[in-house]
Amino acid sequence: MGLISPAARDALQTWLNQQHALKGAAENTILAYQGDVTDFLAFITLHKGDAQGLGALARITVSDMRSWMAQTRSTGVGPRSMARKLSAVKAFYRWLAEREGFEPTAVLSTRSPKFQKKLPRPLAVDAAKALIDCVEIQSETPWVSARDVAVLTLLWGCGLRISEALALKGQDAPLPEVLRITGKGGKERVVPVIPAARHAINAYLAACPYPQEKDAPLFRAIRGGALNPRAISQVMANARMQLGLPATATPHAMRHSFATHLLDAGGDLRAIQELLGHASLSTTQAYTAVDTARLMEVYNRAHPKASG
Template sequence: MNAGARNTLISPAARDALQVWLAQQGALNGAAENTITAYRGDVVDFLAFMTLHKGDSQGLGALARISISDMRAWMAQTRGSGVGPRSMARKLSAVKAFYRWLAEREGFEPTAVLSTRAPKFTRKLPRPLAVEAAHDMLDNVRTQARRPWVAARDVAVLTLLWGCGLRISEALALKGTDAPLAQTLRIFGKGGKERQVPVLPAAAAAIDHYLRLCPHPQRPEAPLFRAIRGGALGPRAISQVMADARMQLGLPASATPHAMRHSFATHLLDAGGDLRAIQELLGHASLSTTQAYTAVDTARLMEVYNRAHPKADG
Protein backbone atom coordinates (compact mmCIF):
# COMPACT_ATOMS: atom_id res chain seq x y z
CA MET A 1 0.00 0.00 0.00
CA ASN A 2 1.49 3.33 -1.07
CA ALA A 3 1.71 6.47 1.06
CA GLY A 4 -1.33 8.09 -0.57
CA ALA A 5 -3.52 5.08 0.15
CA ARG A 6 -2.35 4.92 3.76
CA ASN A 7 -3.18 8.61 4.21
CA THR A 8 -6.78 8.05 3.10
CA LEU A 9 -7.25 5.55 5.94
CA ILE A 10 -6.52 8.17 8.58
CA SER A 11 -9.28 10.35 10.01
CA PRO A 12 -9.06 14.09 9.28
CA ALA A 13 -8.69 14.83 12.99
CA ALA A 14 -5.78 12.40 13.37
CA ARG A 15 -4.18 13.75 10.19
CA ASP A 16 -4.44 17.32 11.45
CA ALA A 17 -3.01 16.37 14.85
CA LEU A 18 -0.08 14.62 13.19
CA GLN A 19 0.64 17.65 11.05
CA VAL A 20 0.64 19.97 14.07
CA TRP A 21 2.99 17.63 15.93
CA LEU A 22 5.37 17.36 12.98
CA ALA A 23 5.44 21.14 12.58
CA GLN A 24 6.29 21.44 16.26
CA GLN A 25 9.15 18.95 15.91
CA GLY A 26 10.69 21.13 13.23
CA ALA A 27 10.00 24.56 14.67
CA LEU A 28 10.51 24.00 18.40
CA ASN A 29 12.68 20.90 18.65
CA GLY A 30 14.91 21.54 15.63
CA ALA A 31 14.30 18.15 14.03
CA ALA A 32 15.92 17.78 10.61
CA GLU A 33 13.77 17.39 7.50
CA ASN A 34 14.82 13.75 7.08
CA THR A 35 13.81 13.04 10.67
CA ILE A 36 10.40 14.66 10.18
CA THR A 37 9.85 12.62 7.00
CA ALA A 38 10.70 9.43 8.88
CA TYR A 39 8.38 10.39 11.75
CA ARG A 40 5.54 11.06 9.33
CA GLY A 41 5.94 7.71 7.58
CA ASP A 42 6.17 5.75 10.82
CA VAL A 43 3.13 7.34 12.46
CA VAL A 44 1.04 7.22 9.27
CA ASP A 45 1.79 3.48 8.97
CA PHE A 46 0.71 2.99 12.59
CA LEU A 47 -2.52 4.96 12.23
CA ALA A 48 -3.40 3.24 8.94
CA PHE A 49 -2.85 -0.18 10.54
CA MET A 50 -5.12 0.71 13.45
CA THR A 51 -7.88 1.70 11.04
CA LEU A 52 -7.68 -1.67 9.27
CA HIS A 53 -7.21 -3.56 12.54
CA LYS A 54 -10.22 -1.96 14.22
CA GLY A 55 -12.33 -1.84 11.08
CA ASP A 56 -13.13 1.85 11.51
CA SER A 57 -11.46 5.22 10.99
CA GLN A 58 -9.50 6.04 14.12
CA GLY A 59 -10.52 9.47 15.35
CA LEU A 60 -8.84 11.05 18.36
CA GLY A 61 -11.27 9.37 20.74
CA ALA A 62 -10.56 5.94 19.30
CA LEU A 63 -6.80 6.57 19.41
CA ALA A 64 -7.09 7.25 23.13
CA ARG A 65 -8.49 3.73 23.60
CA ILE A 66 -5.64 1.81 21.95
CA SER A 67 -4.89 -1.28 24.06
CA ILE A 68 -1.79 -3.36 24.72
CA SER A 69 -3.19 -6.12 22.50
CA ASP A 70 -3.64 -3.57 19.69
CA MET A 71 0.01 -2.57 20.06
CA ARG A 72 1.12 -6.21 19.97
CA ALA A 73 -0.92 -6.77 16.82
CA TRP A 74 0.72 -3.77 15.13
CA MET A 75 4.21 -4.90 16.11
CA ALA A 76 3.55 -8.48 14.96
CA GLN A 77 2.24 -7.29 11.60
CA THR A 78 5.15 -4.88 11.14
CA ARG A 79 7.79 -7.45 12.05
CA GLY A 80 6.02 -10.00 9.83
CA SER A 81 6.40 -7.65 6.85
CA GLY A 82 10.18 -7.94 7.11
CA VAL A 83 10.98 -4.95 9.33
CA GLY A 84 14.05 -5.68 11.45
CA PRO A 85 14.31 -5.07 15.21
CA ARG A 86 16.32 -1.86 14.81
CA SER A 87 13.77 -0.33 12.42
CA MET A 88 10.94 -1.59 14.62
CA ALA A 89 12.47 0.20 17.59
CA ARG A 90 12.68 3.42 15.56
CA LYS A 91 9.03 3.15 14.49
CA LEU A 92 7.88 2.51 18.05
CA SER A 93 9.91 5.48 19.26
CA ALA A 94 8.18 7.76 16.75
CA VAL A 95 4.73 6.47 17.72
CA LYS A 96 5.48 6.95 21.44
CA ALA A 97 6.70 10.49 20.86
CA PHE A 98 3.51 11.35 18.94
CA TYR A 99 1.30 9.72 21.58
CA ARG A 100 3.06 11.45 24.46
CA TRP A 101 2.27 14.79 22.82
CA LEU A 102 -1.26 13.81 21.78
CA ALA A 103 -2.17 12.49 25.24
CA GLU A 104 -1.05 15.72 26.87
CA ARG A 105 -3.02 17.79 24.38
CA GLU A 106 -6.20 15.68 24.50
CA GLY A 107 -6.02 14.70 28.17
CA PHE A 108 -5.98 10.89 28.03
CA GLU A 109 -3.75 8.22 29.56
CA PRO A 110 -1.29 6.78 26.98
CA THR A 111 0.05 3.93 29.17
CA ALA A 112 -0.74 1.14 26.69
CA VAL A 113 1.37 2.78 24.00
CA LEU A 114 4.18 4.10 26.17
CA SER A 115 4.64 0.81 28.06
CA THR A 116 5.15 -1.18 24.85
CA ARG A 117 8.71 -2.46 24.66
CA ALA A 118 10.80 -2.49 21.52
CA PRO A 119 12.43 -5.76 20.42
CA LYS A 120 16.00 -6.19 21.56
CA PHE A 121 18.74 -5.83 19.01
CA THR A 122 22.50 -5.98 19.09
CA ARG A 123 24.07 -2.61 18.44
CA LYS A 124 26.70 -2.84 15.73
CA LEU A 125 29.87 -1.13 16.81
CA PRO A 126 31.31 1.34 14.33
CA ARG A 127 34.53 0.34 12.63
CA PRO A 128 37.06 3.14 12.65
CA LEU A 129 40.03 3.05 10.33
CA ALA A 130 43.46 2.38 11.72
CA VAL A 131 45.74 5.43 11.74
CA GLU A 132 47.76 4.01 8.84
CA ALA A 133 44.61 3.27 6.84
CA ALA A 134 43.31 6.82 7.38
CA HIS A 135 46.63 8.23 6.13
CA ASP A 136 46.54 5.87 3.15
CA MET A 137 42.98 6.97 2.39
CA LEU A 138 43.98 10.64 2.22
CA ASP A 139 47.07 9.85 0.14
CA ASN A 140 44.98 7.85 -2.33
CA VAL A 141 42.28 10.50 -2.61
CA ARG A 142 44.97 13.13 -3.18
CA THR A 143 45.91 11.48 -6.50
CA GLN A 144 42.52 10.06 -7.48
CA ALA A 145 40.71 12.89 -9.25
CA ARG A 146 41.69 14.09 -12.73
CA ARG A 147 41.27 17.73 -11.76
CA PRO A 148 43.77 18.87 -9.10
CA TRP A 149 41.23 21.20 -7.48
CA VAL A 150 38.73 18.33 -7.08
CA ALA A 151 41.38 16.16 -5.45
CA ALA A 152 42.27 19.03 -3.10
CA ARG A 153 38.57 19.49 -2.29
CA ASP A 154 38.05 15.81 -1.47
CA VAL A 155 41.14 15.72 0.74
CA ALA A 156 39.96 18.87 2.55
CA VAL A 157 36.53 17.37 3.28
CA LEU A 158 37.96 14.08 4.57
CA THR A 159 40.53 15.93 6.66
CA LEU A 160 37.69 17.78 8.40
CA LEU A 161 35.96 14.47 9.15
CA TRP A 162 39.06 12.81 10.54
CA GLY A 163 40.86 15.82 11.98
CA CYS A 164 37.87 17.66 13.47
CA GLY A 165 35.31 14.90 13.94
CA LEU A 166 32.67 16.60 11.77
CA ARG A 167 29.69 14.81 10.32
CA ILE A 168 29.69 14.87 6.52
CA SER A 169 26.58 17.11 6.62
CA GLU A 170 28.39 19.55 8.94
CA ALA A 171 31.47 19.74 6.71
CA LEU A 172 29.39 20.33 3.59
CA ALA A 173 27.32 23.00 5.36
CA LEU A 174 30.35 25.28 5.73
CA LYS A 175 30.10 28.59 3.86
CA GLY A 176 32.56 30.99 2.30
CA THR A 177 32.42 33.05 5.50
CA ASP A 178 34.06 30.14 7.37
CA ALA A 179 37.27 30.46 5.34
CA PRO A 180 40.05 30.82 6.10
CA LEU A 181 39.48 28.52 9.06
CA ALA A 182 40.10 30.04 12.48
CA GLN A 183 41.55 28.08 15.38
CA THR A 184 38.04 26.90 16.23
CA LEU A 185 34.94 26.24 14.15
CA ARG A 186 31.42 26.97 15.34
CA ILE A 187 29.37 23.97 14.24
CA PHE A 188 25.61 23.54 14.38
CA GLY A 189 24.92 19.82 14.64
CA LYS A 190 21.81 17.69 15.05
CA GLY A 191 18.83 19.60 16.37
CA GLY A 192 20.72 22.87 15.86
CA LYS A 193 22.98 22.12 18.83
CA GLU A 194 26.03 24.38 18.74
CA ARG A 195 29.57 23.32 19.61
CA GLN A 196 33.09 24.69 19.23
CA VAL A 197 35.56 22.42 17.41
CA PRO A 198 39.33 23.01 17.44
CA VAL A 199 40.87 23.13 13.96
CA LEU A 200 44.12 21.28 13.36
CA PRO A 201 46.75 23.13 11.27
CA ALA A 202 46.55 20.26 8.75
CA ALA A 203 42.81 20.86 8.28
CA ALA A 204 43.27 24.62 7.84
CA ALA A 205 46.11 24.00 5.35
CA ALA A 206 43.98 21.52 3.38
CA ILE A 207 41.17 24.07 3.09
CA ASP A 208 43.60 26.82 2.02
CA HIS A 209 45.10 24.55 -0.65
CA TYR A 210 41.65 23.69 -1.99
CA LEU A 211 40.60 27.36 -2.14
CA ARG A 212 43.75 28.34 -4.04
CA LEU A 213 42.93 25.76 -6.73
CA CYS A 214 39.13 26.03 -6.84
CA PRO A 215 38.04 27.69 -10.12
CA HIS A 216 34.73 28.89 -8.74
CA PRO A 217 34.63 32.31 -7.05
CA GLN A 218 34.17 32.17 -3.30
CA ARG A 219 31.25 34.22 -2.04
CA PRO A 220 30.47 34.67 1.67
CA GLU A 221 27.11 32.89 1.63
CA ALA A 222 27.99 30.32 -1.04
CA PRO A 223 28.90 26.73 -0.07
CA LEU A 224 32.58 26.36 0.77
CA PHE A 225 32.79 23.03 -1.05
CA ARG A 226 31.71 23.13 -4.68
CA ALA A 227 30.66 20.46 -7.14
CA ILE A 228 32.23 20.33 -10.60
CA ARG A 229 29.80 22.89 -12.06
CA GLY A 230 29.96 25.20 -9.06
CA GLY A 231 26.89 24.10 -7.11
CA ALA A 232 26.91 22.72 -3.59
CA LEU A 233 28.87 19.52 -3.14
CA GLY A 234 26.66 16.61 -2.03
CA PRO A 235 27.50 13.78 0.40
CA ARG A 236 27.02 11.13 -2.28
CA ALA A 237 30.06 12.44 -4.19
CA ILE A 238 32.31 12.07 -1.12
CA SER A 239 30.92 8.60 -0.43
CA GLN A 240 31.83 7.60 -3.98
CA VAL A 241 35.34 9.03 -3.59
CA MET A 242 35.89 6.86 -0.53
CA ALA A 243 34.33 3.84 -2.21
CA ASP A 244 36.81 4.14 -5.09
CA ALA A 245 39.73 4.64 -2.72
CA ARG A 246 38.87 1.73 -0.44
CA MET A 247 38.67 -0.61 -3.45
CA GLN A 248 42.18 0.40 -4.48
CA LEU A 249 43.45 0.04 -0.92
CA GLY A 250 41.65 -3.21 -0.19
CA LEU A 251 39.73 -1.72 2.73
CA PRO A 252 36.35 -3.11 3.85
CA ALA A 253 32.98 -1.61 2.92
CA SER A 254 32.83 -0.08 6.41
CA ALA A 255 35.48 2.47 5.32
CA THR A 256 32.93 5.24 4.72
CA PRO A 257 33.00 9.01 5.35
CA HIS A 258 31.36 8.36 8.73
CA ALA A 259 34.19 5.94 9.55
CA MET A 260 36.57 8.89 9.35
CA ARG A 261 34.54 10.54 12.13
CA HIS A 262 34.70 7.29 14.12
CA SER A 263 38.45 7.34 13.61
CA PHE A 264 38.66 10.86 15.03
CA ALA A 265 37.09 9.62 18.28
CA THR A 266 39.06 6.40 18.65
CA HIS A 267 42.41 7.94 17.72
CA LEU A 268 41.88 10.73 20.26
CA LEU A 269 41.05 8.20 22.96
CA ASP A 270 44.02 6.09 21.95
CA ALA A 271 46.24 9.14 22.44
CA GLY A 272 44.89 9.64 25.96
CA GLY A 273 41.92 11.91 25.27
CA ASP A 274 39.17 12.24 27.87
CA LEU A 275 35.91 10.54 26.89
CA ARG A 276 33.72 13.46 28.00
CA ALA A 277 35.89 15.95 26.12
CA ILE A 278 35.55 13.78 23.01
CA GLN A 279 31.79 13.71 23.58
CA GLU A 280 31.74 17.51 23.45
CA LEU A 281 33.87 17.62 20.31
CA LEU A 282 31.60 15.15 18.52
CA GLY A 283 28.42 16.91 19.62
CA HIS A 284 26.87 13.80 21.18
CA ALA A 285 23.95 14.39 23.53
CA SER A 286 24.73 11.16 25.38
CA LEU A 287 28.03 9.79 26.61
CA SER A 288 26.81 6.30 25.70
CA THR A 289 26.86 7.29 22.03
CA THR A 290 30.50 8.34 22.35
CA GLN A 291 31.28 5.09 24.14
CA ALA A 292 29.81 3.18 21.21
CA TYR A 293 32.21 5.01 18.90
CA THR A 294 35.18 4.10 21.06
CA ALA A 295 34.16 0.69 22.43
CA VAL A 296 36.84 -1.23 20.56
CA ASP A 297 39.65 0.97 21.81
CA THR A 298 38.23 1.09 25.33
CA ALA A 299 38.34 -2.71 25.48
CA ARG A 300 41.94 -2.66 24.30
CA LEU A 301 42.89 -0.05 26.89
CA MET A 302 41.30 -2.15 29.62
CA GLU A 303 43.40 -5.11 28.52
CA VAL A 304 46.53 -3.01 28.87
CA TYR A 305 45.35 -1.76 32.27
CA ASN A 306 44.58 -5.24 33.58
CA ARG A 307 47.94 -6.55 32.38
CA ALA A 308 50.08 -3.65 33.57
CA HIS A 309 48.48 -2.38 36.80
CA PRO A 310 50.41 -3.36 39.96
CA LYS A 311 47.22 -4.86 41.44
CA ALA A 312 46.37 -6.88 38.34
CA ASP A 313 47.79 -10.08 39.85
CA GLY A 314 46.28 -9.53 43.24
Protein backbone atom coordinates (compact mmCIF):
# COMPACT_ATOMS: atom_id res chain seq x y z
CA MET A 1 0.00 0.00 0.00
CA GLY A 2 3.04 2.25 -0.36
CA LEU A 3 1.51 4.36 -3.16
CA ILE A 4 -1.60 5.23 -1.19
CA SER A 5 -1.87 8.29 1.06
CA PRO A 6 -1.84 7.63 4.83
CA ALA A 7 -5.38 9.08 5.13
CA ALA A 8 -6.75 6.72 2.47
CA ARG A 9 -4.88 3.77 3.99
CA ASP A 10 -6.28 4.53 7.46
CA ALA A 11 -9.81 4.92 6.07
CA LEU A 12 -9.57 1.56 4.30
CA GLN A 13 -8.31 -0.16 7.44
CA THR A 14 -11.12 1.35 9.53
CA TRP A 15 -13.69 0.16 6.99
CA LEU A 16 -12.20 -3.35 6.89
CA ASN A 17 -12.24 -3.51 10.71
CA GLN A 18 -15.92 -2.55 10.68
CA GLN A 19 -16.75 -5.17 8.06
CA HIS A 20 -15.13 -7.76 10.28
CA ALA A 21 -16.49 -6.59 13.64
CA LEU A 22 -19.99 -5.35 12.79
CA LYS A 23 -20.94 -7.45 9.77
CA GLY A 24 -19.10 -10.65 10.65
CA ALA A 25 -17.37 -10.82 7.27
CA ALA A 26 -15.15 -13.91 6.92
CA GLU A 27 -11.36 -13.61 6.83
CA ASN A 28 -11.23 -14.53 3.13
CA THR A 29 -13.82 -11.85 2.33
CA ILE A 30 -11.82 -9.21 4.23
CA LEU A 31 -8.65 -10.17 2.34
CA ALA A 32 -10.49 -9.97 -0.99
CA TYR A 33 -11.93 -6.55 -0.08
CA GLN A 34 -8.51 -5.32 1.00
CA GLY A 35 -6.85 -6.46 -2.23
CA ASP A 36 -9.60 -5.09 -4.49
CA VAL A 37 -9.85 -1.64 -2.87
CA THR A 38 -6.06 -1.33 -2.50
CA ASP A 39 -5.61 -2.04 -6.22
CA PHE A 40 -8.22 0.60 -7.02
CA LEU A 41 -6.61 3.25 -4.79
CA ALA A 42 -3.16 2.45 -6.18
CA PHE A 43 -4.48 2.83 -9.75
CA ILE A 44 -6.10 6.18 -8.95
CA THR A 45 -2.81 7.39 -7.44
CA LEU A 46 -0.89 6.51 -10.62
CA HIS A 47 -3.69 7.78 -12.86
CA LYS A 48 -3.78 11.16 -11.12
CA GLY A 49 -0.03 11.38 -10.63
CA ASP A 50 0.20 11.70 -6.84
CA ALA A 51 -1.03 10.18 -3.57
CA GLN A 52 -4.74 10.79 -3.26
CA GLY A 53 -5.95 12.21 0.05
CA LEU A 54 -9.57 11.81 1.06
CA GLY A 55 -10.52 15.13 -0.59
CA ALA A 56 -9.17 13.95 -3.94
CA LEU A 57 -10.93 10.59 -3.58
CA ALA A 58 -14.21 12.49 -3.23
CA ARG A 59 -13.65 14.01 -6.67
CA ILE A 60 -13.38 10.74 -8.64
CA THR A 61 -15.15 11.07 -12.00
CA VAL A 62 -17.01 8.63 -14.26
CA SER A 63 -14.02 8.89 -16.63
CA ASP A 64 -11.64 7.81 -13.81
CA MET A 65 -13.85 4.79 -13.11
CA ARG A 66 -13.88 3.79 -16.80
CA SER A 67 -10.08 4.08 -16.97
CA TRP A 68 -9.70 1.84 -13.91
CA MET A 69 -12.06 -0.79 -15.32
CA ALA A 70 -10.37 -0.73 -18.74
CA GLN A 71 -6.91 -1.10 -17.18
CA THR A 72 -8.08 -3.91 -14.88
CA ARG A 73 -9.77 -5.80 -17.72
CA SER A 74 -6.61 -5.43 -19.85
CA THR A 75 -4.68 -7.51 -17.29
CA GLY A 76 -6.89 -10.52 -18.07
CA VAL A 77 -9.46 -10.07 -15.29
CA GLY A 78 -12.76 -11.63 -16.39
CA PRO A 79 -16.24 -10.07 -16.08
CA ARG A 80 -17.12 -12.01 -12.93
CA SER A 81 -13.96 -10.94 -11.07
CA MET A 82 -14.35 -7.38 -12.38
CA ALA A 83 -17.89 -7.29 -10.99
CA ARG A 84 -16.59 -8.47 -7.61
CA LYS A 85 -13.86 -5.79 -7.55
CA LEU A 86 -16.36 -3.06 -8.46
CA SER A 87 -18.72 -4.28 -5.77
CA ALA A 88 -15.93 -3.99 -3.14
CA VAL A 89 -15.00 -0.47 -4.32
CA LYS A 90 -18.67 0.62 -4.23
CA ALA A 91 -19.14 -0.75 -0.70
CA PHE A 92 -16.03 1.12 0.51
CA TYR A 93 -17.14 4.34 -1.23
CA ARG A 94 -20.66 4.17 0.21
CA TRP A 95 -19.15 4.08 3.68
CA LEU A 96 -16.47 6.71 2.92
CA ALA A 97 -18.98 9.14 1.38
CA GLU A 98 -21.23 8.90 4.42
CA ARG A 99 -18.29 9.43 6.77
CA GLU A 100 -16.72 12.31 4.80
CA GLY A 101 -19.95 13.90 3.59
CA PHE A 102 -19.52 13.78 -0.18
CA GLU A 103 -21.66 12.51 -3.07
CA PRO A 104 -20.30 9.17 -4.42
CA THR A 105 -22.47 9.14 -7.59
CA ALA A 106 -19.58 8.67 -10.06
CA VAL A 107 -18.50 5.48 -8.30
CA LEU A 108 -21.94 4.09 -7.44
CA SER A 109 -23.38 4.72 -10.93
CA THR A 110 -20.62 2.69 -12.61
CA ARG A 111 -22.22 -0.34 -14.20
CA SER A 112 -21.01 -3.80 -13.46
CA PRO A 113 -19.92 -5.83 -16.51
CA LYS A 114 -22.50 -8.39 -17.56
CA PHE A 115 -21.66 -12.03 -17.04
CA GLN A 116 -23.69 -15.19 -17.14
CA LYS A 117 -24.26 -16.66 -13.75
CA LYS A 118 -23.42 -20.32 -13.92
CA LEU A 119 -26.25 -22.21 -12.35
CA PRO A 120 -24.93 -25.03 -10.21
CA ARG A 121 -25.57 -28.45 -11.67
CA PRO A 122 -26.51 -31.02 -9.09
CA LEU A 123 -25.81 -34.65 -9.85
CA ALA A 124 -28.54 -37.19 -10.29
CA VAL A 125 -28.91 -39.52 -7.30
CA ASP A 126 -27.49 -42.45 -9.31
CA ALA A 127 -24.50 -40.35 -10.43
CA ALA A 128 -23.73 -39.24 -6.86
CA LYS A 129 -23.83 -42.87 -5.68
CA ALA A 130 -21.68 -43.99 -8.62
CA LEU A 131 -19.10 -41.29 -7.87
CA ILE A 132 -18.74 -42.41 -4.27
CA ASP A 133 -18.50 -46.06 -5.37
CA CYS A 134 -15.84 -45.12 -7.93
CA VAL A 135 -13.85 -43.06 -5.41
CA GLU A 136 -13.79 -46.09 -3.11
CA ILE A 137 -11.57 -47.97 -5.57
CA GLN A 138 -9.38 -45.00 -6.64
CA SER A 139 -6.48 -45.35 -4.25
CA GLU A 140 -4.15 -48.30 -3.83
CA THR A 141 -4.01 -47.38 -0.13
CA PRO A 142 -7.24 -48.68 1.50
CA TRP A 143 -7.36 -46.06 4.29
CA VAL A 144 -7.04 -43.22 1.75
CA SER A 145 -10.01 -44.62 -0.20
CA ALA A 146 -12.00 -44.87 3.03
CA ARG A 147 -11.07 -41.25 3.86
CA ASP A 148 -12.18 -39.94 0.46
CA VAL A 149 -15.48 -41.80 0.66
CA ALA A 150 -16.08 -40.35 4.15
CA VAL A 151 -15.43 -36.78 2.97
CA LEU A 152 -17.74 -37.06 -0.06
CA THR A 153 -20.45 -38.76 1.98
CA LEU A 154 -20.36 -35.77 4.37
CA LEU A 155 -20.72 -33.32 1.49
CA TRP A 156 -23.64 -35.18 -0.05
CA GLY A 157 -25.25 -36.55 3.09
CA CYS A 158 -24.96 -33.42 5.27
CA GLY A 159 -24.58 -30.59 2.76
CA LEU A 160 -21.23 -29.46 4.16
CA ARG A 161 -18.83 -27.21 2.28
CA ILE A 162 -15.49 -28.90 1.60
CA SER A 163 -13.81 -26.39 3.95
CA GLU A 164 -16.28 -27.30 6.72
CA ALA A 165 -15.71 -31.03 6.31
CA LEU A 166 -11.93 -30.62 6.36
CA ALA A 167 -12.11 -28.33 9.41
CA LEU A 168 -13.45 -31.19 11.56
CA LYS A 169 -11.10 -32.29 14.37
CA GLY A 170 -10.39 -35.61 16.00
CA GLN A 171 -12.59 -34.57 18.95
CA ASP A 172 -15.63 -34.36 16.62
CA ALA A 173 -15.61 -38.15 16.06
CA PRO A 174 -17.48 -40.35 16.48
CA LEU A 175 -19.90 -37.93 14.86
CA PRO A 176 -23.07 -37.27 16.88
CA GLU A 177 -26.53 -37.46 15.32
CA VAL A 178 -26.48 -33.66 15.09
CA LEU A 179 -23.38 -31.64 14.26
CA ARG A 180 -22.74 -27.95 15.01
CA ILE A 181 -20.99 -26.34 12.04
CA THR A 182 -19.45 -22.87 11.92
CA GLY A 183 -19.78 -21.70 8.34
CA LYS A 184 -19.09 -18.51 6.39
CA GLY A 185 -18.86 -15.33 8.43
CA GLY A 186 -18.80 -17.33 11.67
CA LYS A 187 -22.46 -18.31 11.21
CA GLU A 188 -23.35 -21.42 13.20
CA ARG A 189 -25.86 -24.01 12.08
CA VAL A 190 -27.04 -27.42 13.20
CA VAL A 191 -26.84 -30.28 10.69
CA PRO A 192 -28.28 -33.78 11.14
CA VAL A 193 -25.71 -36.48 10.38
CA ILE A 194 -27.13 -39.39 8.40
CA PRO A 195 -26.08 -42.92 9.49
CA ALA A 196 -24.22 -43.47 6.17
CA ALA A 197 -21.91 -40.52 7.00
CA ARG A 198 -21.26 -41.81 10.52
CA HIS A 199 -20.50 -45.32 9.19
CA ALA A 200 -18.15 -43.93 6.50
CA ILE A 201 -16.21 -41.91 9.07
CA ASN A 202 -16.00 -44.85 11.47
CA ALA A 203 -14.66 -47.04 8.64
CA TYR A 204 -12.06 -44.39 7.77
CA LEU A 205 -10.94 -44.01 11.40
CA ALA A 206 -10.65 -47.77 11.82
CA ALA A 207 -8.34 -47.94 8.78
CA CYS A 208 -6.38 -44.70 9.32
CA PRO A 209 -2.76 -45.36 10.46
CA TYR A 210 -2.57 -42.07 12.37
CA PRO A 211 -3.92 -41.80 15.92
CA GLN A 212 -7.13 -39.85 16.42
CA GLU A 213 -5.95 -36.79 18.36
CA LYS A 214 -8.39 -34.33 19.87
CA ASP A 215 -6.98 -31.16 18.27
CA ALA A 216 -5.56 -32.73 15.09
CA PRO A 217 -7.49 -32.70 11.79
CA LEU A 218 -10.01 -35.53 11.52
CA PHE A 219 -9.10 -36.08 7.86
CA ARG A 220 -5.37 -36.70 7.37
CA ALA A 221 -3.21 -36.34 4.30
CA ILE A 222 -1.02 -39.28 3.25
CA ARG A 223 1.85 -38.05 5.47
CA GLY A 224 -0.41 -37.31 8.43
CA GLY A 225 -0.93 -33.54 8.04
CA ALA A 226 -4.17 -31.74 7.25
CA LEU A 227 -5.91 -32.91 4.07
CA ASN A 228 -5.86 -30.35 1.25
CA PRO A 229 -9.15 -29.70 -0.62
CA ARG A 230 -7.22 -30.09 -3.89
CA ALA A 231 -6.66 -33.76 -3.10
CA ILE A 232 -10.43 -34.35 -2.94
CA SER A 233 -10.96 -32.34 -6.15
CA GLN A 234 -8.39 -34.50 -7.92
CA VAL A 235 -9.98 -37.74 -6.71
CA MET A 236 -13.35 -36.55 -8.01
CA ALA A 237 -11.80 -35.48 -11.32
CA ASN A 238 -10.39 -38.99 -11.80
CA ALA A 239 -13.71 -40.61 -10.87
CA ARG A 240 -15.84 -38.40 -13.12
CA MET A 241 -13.52 -39.12 -16.08
CA GLN A 242 -13.96 -42.85 -15.52
CA LEU A 243 -17.74 -42.45 -15.30
CA GLY A 244 -18.00 -39.99 -18.19
CA LEU A 245 -19.55 -37.28 -16.00
CA PRO A 246 -19.22 -33.56 -16.88
CA ALA A 247 -16.60 -31.20 -15.41
CA THR A 248 -19.35 -29.75 -13.20
CA ALA A 249 -19.18 -32.92 -11.06
CA THR A 250 -16.97 -31.31 -8.40
CA PRO A 251 -16.89 -31.68 -4.59
CA HIS A 252 -19.14 -28.60 -4.39
CA ALA A 253 -21.64 -30.30 -6.70
CA MET A 254 -22.16 -32.90 -3.95
CA ARG A 255 -23.41 -30.08 -1.68
CA HIS A 256 -25.72 -28.85 -4.46
CA SER A 257 -26.96 -32.42 -4.86
CA PHE A 258 -27.70 -32.67 -1.13
CA ALA A 259 -30.05 -29.68 -1.44
CA THR A 260 -31.72 -30.77 -4.68
CA HIS A 261 -32.27 -34.36 -3.57
CA LEU A 262 -33.83 -33.14 -0.31
CA LEU A 263 -36.14 -30.84 -2.25
CA ASP A 264 -37.06 -33.63 -4.67
CA ALA A 265 -37.98 -35.79 -1.69
CA GLY A 266 -40.41 -33.11 -0.51
CA GLY A 267 -38.09 -31.04 1.71
CA ASP A 268 -39.02 -27.49 2.61
CA LEU A 269 -36.94 -24.75 0.96
CA ARG A 270 -36.57 -22.72 4.19
CA ALA A 271 -35.44 -25.81 6.11
CA ILE A 272 -32.89 -26.58 3.38
CA GLN A 273 -31.68 -22.95 3.60
CA GLU A 274 -31.01 -23.52 7.33
CA LEU A 275 -29.20 -26.81 6.69
CA LEU A 276 -26.94 -25.21 4.07
CA GLY A 277 -26.24 -22.14 6.20
CA HIS A 278 -27.29 -19.69 3.48
CA ALA A 279 -28.00 -16.11 4.54
CA SER A 280 -30.33 -15.61 1.57
CA LEU A 281 -33.12 -17.81 0.29
CA SER A 282 -32.25 -16.79 -3.28
CA THR A 283 -28.89 -18.56 -2.88
CA THR A 284 -30.70 -21.72 -1.82
CA GLN A 285 -33.02 -21.40 -4.81
CA ALA A 286 -30.01 -21.24 -7.12
CA TYR A 287 -28.51 -24.30 -5.40
CA THR A 288 -31.64 -26.33 -5.83
CA ALA A 289 -32.28 -25.07 -9.38
CA VAL A 290 -35.80 -24.16 -8.29
CA ASP A 291 -37.81 -22.51 -11.04
CA THR A 292 -41.10 -20.66 -10.83
CA ALA A 293 -43.05 -23.55 -12.32
CA ARG A 294 -41.75 -25.87 -9.61
CA LEU A 295 -42.62 -23.39 -6.86
CA MET A 296 -46.13 -22.94 -8.28
CA GLU A 297 -46.58 -26.71 -8.40
CA VAL A 298 -45.62 -26.98 -4.70
CA TYR A 299 -47.83 -23.99 -3.86
CA ASN A 300 -50.85 -25.36 -5.70
CA ARG A 301 -50.46 -28.72 -4.01
CA ALA A 302 -49.88 -27.37 -0.53
CA HIS A 303 -51.79 -24.11 -0.11
CA PRO A 304 -55.27 -24.56 1.42
CA LYS A 305 -56.79 -21.92 -0.90
CA ALA A 306 -55.28 -23.46 -4.04
CA SER A 307 -57.45 -26.55 -3.91
CA GLY A 308 -60.73 -24.79 -3.66
